[in-house]
Each structure stands twice: as structure tokens, then as C-alpha cells.
Amino acid sequence: MSSPASTPSRRRGKRGRGSNPSTPQDARSPPSQKRRTDDSTSTGDLQPMPTSPPADVQSPGAADALFSSPPQFRHSAIPLDFDISSPLTYGTPSSRVEGTPRSGVRGTPVRQRPDLGSVRKARQVDLHSDGLAEDIAATEQSLGQKLVIWGTDVNVASCKEKFQRFLQRFIDPVDKEDEDIGLDLNEPRYMQRLHEINMVGEPFLNVNCDHLRSFDENLYRQLICYPQEVIPTFDMAANEIFFDRYPDSILEHQIQVRPYNALKTRNMRNLNPEDIDQLITISGMVIRSSQLIPEMQEAFFRCQVCAFTTRVEIDRGRIAEPSVCKNCNTTHSMALIHNRSMFSDKQMIKLQESPEDMPAGQTPHTVALYAHNDLVDKVQPGDRVNVTGIYRAVPIRVNPRVSSVNSVYKTHIDVIHYRKTDSTRLHCVDEETEQKRFTEERVEMLKELSKKADIYERLALALAPSIYEHEDIKKGILLQLFGGSRKDFTHTGRGSFRADINILLCGDPGTSKSQLLQYVYNLVPRGQYTSGKGSSAVGLTAYVMKDPETRQLVLQTGALVLSDNGICCIDEFDKMSESTRSVLHEVMEQQTLSIAKAGIICQLNARTSILAAANPIESQWNPKKTTIENIQLPHTLLSRFDLIFLMLDPRDEAYDRRLARHLVSLYYRSEENMEEEYMDMAVLRDYIAYARSYVNPRLGEEASQALIEAYVDMRKIGSGRGMVSAYPRQLESLIRLAEAHAKVRFSEKVEAIDVEEAKRLHREALKQSATDPKTGIVDISILTTGMSVTARKRKEELAQALRKLIQSKGKAPSLKYQQLLDDLRAQSDIAVTKEMFEEALRALADEDFLTVTGKTVRLL
């Protein structure tokens, strides 16, 4: 790896160009060109320069002079060649020094930065009394001269000094980033980064523009407006500091600074011609990436006649082939030697707007990215990334044969920094904080909202306003949307506890269950909607697919995995096949999905809340039956739901009246009226997102007490009648609900009122779903074991009665089935159905008392 900067031919070329400074060299970016030509046309600016060669040498400051190599000094004496302190040429001559070990700032080769375009034409302009740069160059007032890079207000020396100061001093103890692991927040963070570079040997320094902005507003502005000039200056500064500190460090090439998180633009849609040639950060999704394109940076030519060699650098995407050999003056003798030419990697990537940023009813925009060198192949299609780079517009090539030019520019972004937003999606817990950042006003507004006393009711009302009443259900769903606090006990070996609340809605068809599900699905950012009828176990979990292009096996994730950290809405839960349902067992308690297929064995996170809707088996809810009997779902699954609600059609005149009024109003009121009454869906969405990512309530002393009491009370109710009325699972549900309620209030502590509401809601849900229709008592065992205690007792009694009956018949070895049933019916005071009778027979058979063969019952 060598740098071209010091080859003689280049120098010569340089001077040739330098002698004609009023011709603009750069045509890469027309709009900025405009700015530059403004300067160039007024040659007055350039005039004073030859008069001040000493200042030219001195101005970059002592530091620069230290590292500048002698040849450069010689060059700088030539008037009008101002690239002495041009960042690209900095430190280059010695980079060709042979021999190991290479260390120190001179020994480490410079690597070209194609991402910045060619910087060689960066020229300095003397601003005699230009007020523009007054403040920037304040530190150099003593020199009496201010040099800025042509067309900008950037003074290399002061810019470098400021950046060095930034690196050395910047401390931000508050800001938290996931990359900060292992950093001492009270020490200058970028010095620690440099230390890291020394340890790891990856010569890239990522700089958060936000930090820079808080440190020096003006420097930040310069970086945004003139990245092409400022970033090399930053490189220079960083390298000086680095090799000052670690003179013996050996790096592959010199450190390159990569700024990210420029606040200029966040949305692709907002890009406009003003952003051209500026540093921007946009977010989006990679949809296509090209193969690697080797781009020639420097061509190597050799004369066929005299073997004279020369190098030609790329200029605006073209290599100017020398037509005459400079040594022997033969024409057309120069031939390109591929092996000795220099190439850099390049890749074209298409970035598409992320779906969240898109206005409704429009198709997403795309933008082309060029990644260079190390950034090639850093992202794959499908990745969500934040890209920082320089926005470029290039006129479509002038066709030599047609005098007219297509008047459209091609635009692209030269990538400087990628930041994947969800690379850690499957392992990282709080990536939602990453995705959704709130403006301060918004946070203020949300906090204001949270202080309202009736915020809980208010939010519940705002939820699916078109669905009438069912307040408790809405409250339950609201708590589900907020979720409990995530607790991790993995280090104590107990695993993590589920924080997500699962809810099942069952009830008559046509009670807008689906609509509620659809609403929730539309509300939450990571929601999935499936129908039990249409989904298979594979579609819910994950499947292995062969990628048509690479022939590689790829794991494709299904609905449950996709809704990790979100809500999975499953309609027609009861229609789901047995095998599909069995998948849910693991998901709903352990919150993971184990997959073992096609050579891939893995466990995926599926920390999803499940909101399911089920229809009764007889299409109409039978109030005489228990929940289990009505929806025919295994109790093992049912017990995993925190709340089970019945959505029944209430038969009540007052309700009917309210419902009618509500519906009629839907049919004539205009849309604006409807909006006003309720909280905006967007506000609700933000409120939930904010609470989910920033509020993490813990149980208070008082609340724990209340929870214990509540649990003991629940246990007590049952023990009086000799049955278990609450299980630890119910306690866990209560805790989750209480936590969620505390989240609604933006409270960091769970208090007694939260527990109160959790208890109330839990009780309400139980009352609906776990009431034994025969006795009218709430009986949790209906849900946990599938059968109420009384039913079980009755079953046993019947079996005993049957045994007595058979025993009373004497020593007959076999009995007629029908006969026995009739006898039992005659004897019993309750109506004995055939099913009950058969069940009793089965129970006796289990006790090895009898066997049933066909229509006869044999005693053993």
C-alpha cells in the first residue's frame, strides 16, 4: 500500500494545475461548484497570496510544520501552489519509506478516502479582512493572516486545533450508548477510543456529531457544510494525537475519522438540493447491494519504448491516458499495467425509506449509496441502517455526439459511516430506545399528560374508540400494551421472568373482537396479525428456506419471532390446529422458540405478548357451560393467559340505547368531529412507546405487602371449600398487571393503587371466565385444570354411586350396559347423561374394578 502523493509525476501535474487556479477543477458536485466559482471569479481574493509566502508556511501552525516533509516546503515556496497544508498531502512523503517496523505518524501509510472524493483541489484562500472567518481564526490573530480552504470558511489549522481540543477534553457523563461498554464516562471519551484503537488496531475513529455540536457549534457547522475539507483535517488531528501518545503503535494505515449522527436530515423525503455536498444522516432499509466494483484510483502506465513509468490519478471518474511519453517523446506508447495500478473497493447500495417515515398512500423513496473500502459488504439487503455520508449530485455524462445534455442530475451518498439499527435485534433488549427518539417537547407533553389523574381511563377511552364500551377489556389491553417490567434472574439460575401480558378474548361472533385485534395491530410498531385458521406452526415460528441466489439455507422467521418485543394478534385462536397451538406453550411462558430443522438448531427469542380471540364452539356462547367447554381449548394453554375476557352481547336496554346512539353518530358525523373527542392515535402510540422504553417500575414495599395479601386472600377463598383458588401463576399475573399500571402513570415505583387496579381487573376477568355455571362460584381450577372443583367432586360421587350399584347387584360377572345406565338413572336424583355415565365407567375401569367391552360391562 503506497500513497501516490509523493510521486514526482503527480507533483508535476499538481503544479501544472496550480498555475491556472481560476479554472475550477471540481465538477463532481455542481451546486457546490457554484460556491467555489464565486470565489474564483473574483480573482482579487487570490491576488494577495503570492505576497505572503512566509505566512503560508507558518500559518498551519507549528504542529503542521513539524510533520510536513521537506519537499513540501520546497513546493510551498512556489507561489500559488497552496496544497502544502492540504490534508491529503499531509504526512505522505515519508509513507513510502521502505523498511519495517512502520510506526509513528510518518511510518504509517495514508489510505485514500474515496468516500470524501478527491481532496486534492482543496486550496486555501487568504481572507484578508473577510469578516466571515474572523471568529474561526481568532486563535491565529497574532499571525495576521487567515487562510481558509478555497470556497469555504474553514481554516485548517484552527479547525485542527479545535478538533484536537475536542478529542482531548470532551466528556459527556450523561449520554449513554450501547457501544460505551467499558468506557469510563468521566474521562475524555475519545481519548479512550484512541486507546482502544491502539489496543485493537482498527484505525477508525467514530465521532458522534452530537458531541461535537455540544462542544463547538461552529466546528460542527463547518463539518456539516464542508465535510470534504473538514474530515481530512480531523484525520490529521486525530493522527497527530494518536502517534503523539502511542508512537510505537503499528496500524494498517492512518486513522480515519468517521463522524456519525449528523442531525441535518433524518428522513430521506426531506433531502433537497440544498443538502448537496453536505454531511447528512438518514435512516432507511437496504434493499439491494451490488457486487464489489474495483475502482481504479491510480493508473500505472509504462512506455513501451523506453520503459518509462508514470502514474495518473483518477479525475472525475476518468483516467487521462498520457498520449506522449515524457521521457522519449514517443506518441501513443504508454500502456496501462493493470497489476501495478491501484484500485479501491466500491459498492453500490440502494437504500429505501423505512416504512415508519413514509406518509400514508405514497411509495417509498430510494437513494443510492456508494460504500468504499472497509464499508463494502458491511450491510446486507434487509438491514435497517443509519447512514452518514456526503450527498452528491452528478450531472449525467455529457454525450460527445449530442450537444444537448440530460438536465437531470444523478444523486447518491458517499457513505462515511453505517450504523445498523437492528443488528442486535434478536439479543438486545432495549433496541426500541434506539429506534424511537422523542423530541423534548413531545416528552414534555407526554409527561404532562401522565400527571393527569384520570390518565388511565383517558387512555383506555382512546383505545379503539369506534368499539363501544367493553371498558375493562380495553383497560386490560392497555395494560398489555404497556407490559410489565422485565426481570432477569439468569445469573441466579432462575431464568428470566415473563413481563408480557397475554390476553384471550372469547365471545359471541360479531362482537368486534377482530376489530379490536386489528386496532391493536395497527397501533403497535411491531405487531403481527395472523388468523388461526390460516397459519401453520411453521408460519408462526420460523422456517428454513433455500436462498435462490446463494443456495444457502436461510432461517426465515415467522409471526411470533417477528413480533418479538411487540404484540402478536391471533384471530380465530380456536381454529388453530393442534400442532400449531403446541408451539405456543413454549412461547407463552418461556418466551423462546426452539427450532430444530434442516440442520439448524437454535433458540429464538419470542418475547411477545399474545392477544388472541376465540369463538365459542357452538357459535353462540353457552352460558350454561364453562369457558373451557365453550371454546374447546386445552386448559394448559388457557392457564397461560393472564386475563381472559368474555365479550358477550349484553342484554340490557340502557346499553342498547347507548349503543344505538353511538352507532348512529358514526353514520353521519364528519371525520373532524370524531377526531377531537379522543386522544390522537399518534399520541397514544408515542405515550406507550415512551413508557415502554423509559419507565421501568419496581415493586415498592407497600405494594409487595398488598400483593401478598391479595394472593393470600385468593388462596383463602378456595381453601374454605376445599379447593385451590389461586396458583403462583396468578400472583405473577398480578405483579405484571400492577407494574403495567404503574407504567401508565410513568411511575418508577409500583404502589398500592396499582395493585388495587390489578386485583380489580384480574377479578373482573376471572368473574367472566372462571365462574362455574353450575354453582355460580368463581373457580380458578376451571382454567388451570379444565374442570371445576364441584364438577370433579360430582364425577367422583357418580363413580362411587355406580360402584355401589354394581356391588349391590351381587355376583353377576357381567352386566348389560343399557340396563346399568337405566338403573343408575333411576337411583340418582340428578340427571345422568350418557357422557357422565361413561366417564364414571372409565373411572371404575381405571381402578381395575371392571372392564367395558362393547355393550357389556364385566366385573373383574
Add this chain to the structure above:
Amino acid sequence: MPCVGDWLNSPLSIVQGIFAQNVPNSDWEKKVTEYFKEKLKENNATNWVPSLNDVPVHYLKPNSLVKFRCMVQDMFDPEFYMGVYETVDPNTNARVLHFGKYRDVAECGPQQEIDLNSSQTVTLERQTFYCVPVPGESAWVKEISFFDCKIICGFLNPQCHAYISASQARVSPSTSYTPSRHKRSYEEDEDMDLHPSKQKEQHMGKSCCSGGDIHGCVEPKRLETEASAGHHVISPNCSPPLDLNFPLPGEKGPACLVKVYENWESFKVNDVLEVFGVLSVDPVLSIVNSEERDSSTLDPMECMDTAEEQRVHSPPASLVPRIHVILAQKLQHINPLLPACLKEEESKTCEFVSNFMSELSPVRAELLGFLTHALLGDSLAAEYLILHLISTVYARRDVLPLGKFTVNLSGCPRNSAFAEHLYRLIQQLVPASYHLRMSIESMNHSRFIPHKDYTANRLVSGLLQLASNTSLLIDETQLEQGQLDTAGVHNVTALGNLITWQKVDYDFNYHQMEFPCNINVLITSEGRSLLPSDCQVHLQPQIIPPNMEEYMSSLLTAVLPSVLNKFRIYLSLLRLLDYSISDEVTKAVEEDFVEMRKNNPESVTADDLHKMLLVARFLSLSAGQTTLSRERWLRAKQLEALRKARLQQQQCVNGNEL
């Protein structure tokens, strides 16, 4: 009419004039739009503008003003272009400013060069929409608007005139001009061969002249030649024929790249627009593109777009012309019999509406009679069909669309192609419609949901990408038993979503995106449809005509064209009316509901109330009443009761049969 010809034939010279007058400040753009707005306001001026819908591209003069009625199918990325640029004459160093707006190509004289580095250059932004003619547009809409155009624009534009007389000479004056066009260009090819030098001259003159002054004197014939020549030069290059990406199969007509200069944020995918703009079919565009493709191996800068993407985003201008929009407006409807914009407080519109309202009830009665005959004598079904045809989604409450009224017409006779004929009748009444014959084959193999093709970077259209208020007739009677594959299941789910939520989830591969729509779905089936519907009406035919075809066509011929037009106005107009319910009636409805529930809570649910309110709404509107009256409410209840009784009866019959 010299002045008319001027702004019609060479709008760019007018723009040039305005530009030259106001060059230092940038408000010349505003003045241009003002100017054209004024011109188009004049008496019937919009009719003078030749329409791309009616006249094939090669009959139209390049750089003339055209109009186009279209649907936005896809939106491409915004383009940055040279809004103002400077040309230099290398010999004299004379500098001239030009405007780049409304142009694809930055033009300059033969002796001039564009100074790319000029400080005068202004970069501006514009947006490209890929537009197709309104999918499923009925033949009568095309005919009527063509007729309007023919009368006036025939006098003004010689080339239109040429086309019109040519089309009249042919058997049918329909707009499907593709076959004849091929033939034409053949002849002209020979013509071109004979005068190759002339042809070249033409090219040069066209691409180099700065103003539009030369165009005025060019004969139309020449220009045709050019357009078709461009077409022929290109076609061997692109081996597979260019997919113009129409949502519906078998559609014809020009697709267009519409370049919008302002307010592009307000347009959405699937919006129906009428644009007035400068037609650009500059063959230079195609040449530039093809050369780029050849040289792409040389220049890495150019190969960032795949060849596929190139083809789609800059197709040959002769196949997909460009329109540079000067004025664009969203259309509420595409019925040419109605004034284009009904919201405006213009006396003319009001007059039109009130006139029509006065004769509303006889029209309704006639329409009802017509539909009753069409539905084999079933007046109840006809009543519901009217309600269905004027239904429209008027609001959305969170996810719930209000005002959709999907009717499932069950009990259709199976073997008589009844659905086919019914569709033909409906096609005569509504401005846009599509007949979807459901079969295992069609469900498994057709593309319903539009999806994003990332290699070509465009939205590949599907059957369900339809403009608002399109009538979709789904014929389930042809469906046989069989297995649906994955695509089939997706398609059926998409249809179900469309009906229940009035939205289509477009497939963007990595994610889905929801596009709300407003499509009237009518399902014909034998039994209850497998798709959801708002209301099932069981057909009870009173007459079974021995020859369905004869019967139906005789029905259509029996209706006078003027009456038919009234039907069309009726259906389009009523859809746009406002509606309200007074407090008084609200109370009454409430009472009624409570009463009904008291008697039999099982029979009336909230859903039923929804349905009744819907029926009441459309019933009132169909009679031209914008508020609900007590009588209408009772009538709605009665209709619902009749419909339900029929269904129950049907179930009993079926039960007995089983």
C-alpha cells in the same frame, strides 16, 4: 385563432417569453402557472387540449400542450435538475440563460455548450410519477370524452384532425389504436428510408432549436414519422417487450412518466389525476439511454442502476411519453357527463346539480326498472344493487371503514353466464369496473397484490391496485373444487381484507404496507360466498329467459342513450352528496333498536343495526335526500326484513334438501 394555437402548440415558447421577462427573480414559475390557469379557464378551453387518452402519441406534436386522465401507479424518486442553466458559445463567449423546467433535455444551440460550472445554475427538484390510464375505465367514458375532444380540437390541431379522420375511416372509433398503429409505422418506415437525410435534419432541428418556433411550421406528418421511427429503432434493443405495468390484464393505452413540479406531496398512489402539461417524446432521451447502457461497462458511475432499472425508469419516450405538468388536479370522479369538480361554488355546477335533482325520482324509477329486468325480475335485489352502486367509503374510524357496502348476490343461475351479462350491463353504468372470474386457475396464477420489484425498483402492479370507486364484480359461480396454492391463499386473503377493511397490503418484500382503497365489491355466487360481505341478497328470478345473451342485449338496446346517460350521472352524482341524521331521527332509531332488542335480542345485533343504518343512508341518498327521514328508516328496516326472510327461507329449503 392564432393565440390559442400558440399556447396549445408551443407552450414552451410562452414559458420562454415569461422567463425572459422575469429572469432575475424566481417568480417566473408562478407566472407561468398563472398564465396557463387563466387560459384553461376560458370557455371550454380544457376541451381544446388534445388528450393523450384519446389520441395516440405519434399523432400529437412534441412539446405541445396535452392533457392526460390517469391514475398514479408508482412514484419514482425525486429528481434534481437544472432549473436554470447557462450556455456559452465557445467562439464568441456569449452567455445565454435558459430554463430547464418542463424539459427533459437541457437544450442549446448547435454552436453552444452548456456551462456546467456556471454560477447562474440553479438546481431544482421535481418528482416523477408513473401513471397509467384509469384501470377498468369503461368504454363509454372514453368514447364520450373522445367525442368532446373531437369536436373542438379537430379544428385546431391538424395532427389530431388527421387522426380523427383516420379513425373515422376505420370501422370502430374506439381508442384501441394499437393494431393500426403498427401498420402505420410500417409504411412510414419506408418513407423514412427514402428520405434519410431529411430525417436527420429533422432530428437536428428538433433537438437543437432553443425556442419552439420551428415546431410551428413543421408538418404533422413528419413528426409522426419521427415518433414511430424512434419506436422502431428501439424495439430491437429491448428484446422482451416493455411491461407497461397496467394493474389489469388486457389494458391498453399509453403509460406516462408524469413530472410534477409542485405540491407532489399531496398526491398519493392510486389517485386519479387530470394533468395538463408539455408532452415530451424527445428521441434524444432514448438515444442517451441506450448509449449509456452500452458504455456502462466502461464507466462505473453509470452502472449503479441495473439494466432492468434503466429500462423501467427511462423507457423509450415513444412508448412511454413524458408529460411535464403545468397544472394537475385530483379528480373526484371520471365521469365525463358531470362537471369535473363538484365542490366548487360555481353557478354552473349548482345549476347542473339542481337541474338533475329535480328529475331524480323518475330516473331512479327507470333505473330500478332496468336493473330489475337485468336481475331477472327481482326488484328487491335491484334495490340493493342501486344502494351498492352508490356506496362509497366516506370516512374511516380508526381501522373501520364506514360506508362500504359489499353485496353478495347469491342464488345466481350457474350455467347461463348470468354474471358475465350482468357485468356488461354494470359496465355500461359505472365509469370504471372490472370483472374478476374466480377460478382455481385464476386465483393461483394471477397477481392480485402489487409488489415491489427491487431489481427494477418499481412497484409491480396487481389486480387490486384500483382507483377509488371502481366497481369490482367477483364471479364465484365459475369456481370449481380444487386446491389453492400459497399464492392462491394469499390472493383470497387479500380479497377478504379488501372487502372487510377496504385496504390492500402491498408487498414490499421486507415489510408490508397498507394502502387504503375504496372499491365497490359485488360478489355473485350460487350459495353463500366464501368471501365476507356486508349483505347477502338471495336472488329470486321471476323469469328464466331461454337465451340469456339475447335477453340481456335486448335490454340494453331498449334503453335510449340519453336515458343511459342519466343513469350514469345518477350513480356518479349521488355518491358525492353529503348526508346527516337529525337528533330527532337519532332518538327514533334508538327507540326502535331498543324495542327490537326487547322482543328478540337474538335477532338484532349491533351488526344488524350497522347494516340498517347503512341501508338507510344509501336509501336516502338514492332518493336525493341528504338527511334521514322517519319514512326512509322504516323503509330500510322493511328492506332488511325482506332480505332476511328470503335468506331464512333459502336456508330452510337447503335444510330440507339435505
